[in-house]
Amino acid sequence: MENEDVNWAACPECKGQGKKSRGLSKKMKLRYQNELNLFEKSNSEGKPPIRPKAHQHSCSNCLGSGLVRVANRLVADAGTFPHVAIIGGGIGGVALAVACLHRNIPFTLFERDQNFEARSQGYGLTLQQASKAIEGFGIFSLQDGVVSTRHVVHTMEGKIIGEWGIRKWIQSDAEKYEKRTNIHIARQLLRLQLLKQLGGSKFVQWGHQLVDFKESENQGLELTFQTKNGMKKTKADLVVGADGIRSSVRRQLIGDEATPLRYLDCIVILGICPLEALKDIDDSLLDSATVFQTANGNERIYIMPYTADSVMWQLSFPMPEEEAKALSVLGTKALKEEACRRIQWHKPIPQILEATQESEISGYPVYDRELLTSEMLQKGNSVTLIGDAAHPMSPFKGQGANQALLDALLLARAISLGCRSSSEWKKIGLREKVLNEFEVEMLARSAIKVKDSAAAAEFLHSDIVLYESDEPRGRCLKKKDK
Template sequence: MGKKRRRLSKKVRLDYQVAFDQFEKNQQEGIAPARPKGHQYPCPDCCGSGLLPSAAAPIKDTENYPNVAIIGGGIGGVALAVACLHRGIPFTLYERDPNFDARSQGYGLTLQQASKAIEGLGIFTLEEGVVSTRHLVHTTEGKVIGEWGVRKWVPTHAKTSSKRSNIHIARQSLRQVLLEQLGGHDKVRWGHQLTGFKESENGNIDLTFQVEGEIKNASADLIVGADGIRSSVRRLLIGEETAPLRYLGCIVILGICPLNALEGLTSPLLDAATVFQTANGNDRIYIMPYTSDSVMWQLSFPMPEEEAKTLHAQGPEAIKKEACRRTQWHDPIPQILAATQENRISGYPVYDRELLTSDILQKASQATLIGDAAHPMSPFKGQGANQAVLDALALAREISKGCRPLSQWRKAGIRESVLTAFESEMLERSASKVKDSAEAAQFLHSEIVLHEGDEPRGRCLKKKNL
């Protein structure tokens, strides 16, 4: 876990002993005093990562650990593979796409809680990451109605030195860094589309894949679905009827614009360290640094589901036209959208699912889900990739702890030894993120977003409800 416990003080130990002696004296009536534990602190040897450098790759421990089949080579799946690699947990990573660049893996993402968690994956620097230190909210006329970030409070602070700043990075860039930590692209079984899995007579899981038109078989002790919001593992495991896709009433349009395409345009908003959003109570655009020389924009607005599907199907040209029509607002928004090439634009209806409960997953003795396969959420709180990374690290750590030598996990079962504890923590941690993300899909397209205050719009809503 990357942490150590401090030794208990003499006073704490003596107080506990007195309380325990009194409990024994009273013939164990009432509740026994809890044994105190020392406070945890980051381990100085590993800098809190839980990892130590090694000149050679860890050796797979097939005797003590389960063989894990990871379905899905996105952020969550590759992160889980890396976390398993570090702990000697045998795994195979399957991805349905034929190669890394077969399709878009999303645009940019913001590492929040996961900016610390990726250190637990052996990644201590992100060369392509961009740090933001200022966040602004505007009306469509350009009036600032909210500002926060380190530059608001410490104007002379160096713009990339805040320890608590969010890190913005292209999704594919983070995925590439994770694959490098894994050992390269050839560590992934590309072109494997899962078609089914079932428990075999010997207690393993038999998996079937479609590979280049042929059916191929494999086996594992544990299958993990990391294959996104339309997860094949989830569908085969619990069916689509349980918590089906839920439309959140709006569409998102994404685009990436290089700054050199904005000829003659200068703006303090385009300094590679500022995030800004503009809204009118219905439509809302969010613009953040994508790389040091480009920005990513996210336009969203309410739209009936069928209309959103139709616009998505019409392709980038129609999507860009609609985006430009809706955003004739203050500079530099119209210029950014106009300069964005159509091949860097996409749009899609926004969905999530109702939260799963532990009892639903309990039925799966040797399978589980992580990331969007387990708890998909809207993109408006920037939590999807963050939670997937946290899921991956938590599951690998739970396997390492629950399947250690002498644990007899094969006799007890992988669910009792690992999955029940992992899923309980995952579902509890992600529940508020799913809820807040769904609420954001509503209030970011309402008058609430126009509230004047130097804080994120979600905090304004919570204060209003108090």
């Protein structure tokens, strides 16, 4: 299904969840009832049995997206749902706004940038789990998205030590297995497509830097923003921090001391190179469908399709934190010189680095944070976090945007189901009605991604990366752990 200028609403059959319950089998019901009877006979000693969850299947009415077409743009139902203040207009924040729009949930999206163009083009990202979930935002084909069908790993001399993907395993019928590929897209292009679903940039409150928020037990929250016209105050029922690794919402909610930034002992230098700058180079690695990486046990470069006519490269290597900070501050010229000095490897890598314009280069030290616990987030009765604000991670597993999209969809669905009656959620509170269950699921899902991404920051810059096998780097470590 191609993207069209249509309006979407939550599917009435599955209530926007994309899945429907099959119900509990007689065997499961009987087992649970027996366990409950034994628990009651023991005078309720020990832990009570947990009611089993029914198996779910994809909703046939919406084909699993949770959305159906409607004639007109939905009007927010302020009489039923809480008003959501979304702090941060990156991918996670815009995605949450779109998901709220589709469910009649009133929201306001605040972004500190003055406009969409204020942010640089940014680097590319790879949609993995979220390549299916993106349909839950009304996006059924990613314009400008590039599908990779081959992944190759080299030594710095150019020897292949690993290869996988459709073209290796299923050469005869690659199109049939497109669902098993990754989709690569520029971060800003995905953000733009989400904004289109929202109705455009006019639905974003640009130039709003959050200063603080205050919770009151019965009157929601009061937020204060710094704008170009001075301080501005507004109210909301729920605040969602989608404002990145240095989240101001997170800082006010739990403080930086509880989970400070954790340096992962390496720096990343990124660049975007148009293929036309390499037109004299004929190399199968530059076919716009191949991802390749090269490493020597210290430095590692990863190159992927950025658009149909450009590639993005990511060079990373260990460096003391203060040196990494100093190098990033020196600017793009110094970053490019450092990259070219370190990487005199097989073709076409030196040529790609040399052809990359300084204006298309950036670099930064790599950080994450210790995992949050549910108890930490419970400090806010009507405040929560999603994306990098909740679970920042290194870029080496390509999971940041994926997890932010999944968080946004999960939270919007939780609000939609948990707040069908305004009197009920106002009486019980959003934390009990929505946030506790949402956060448990979000933190459990993202925890393994944070851990794997931190582990990758270490093993991708060690001899493990040179392990010869036709599989992603680091998988051998999981085999040994088993």
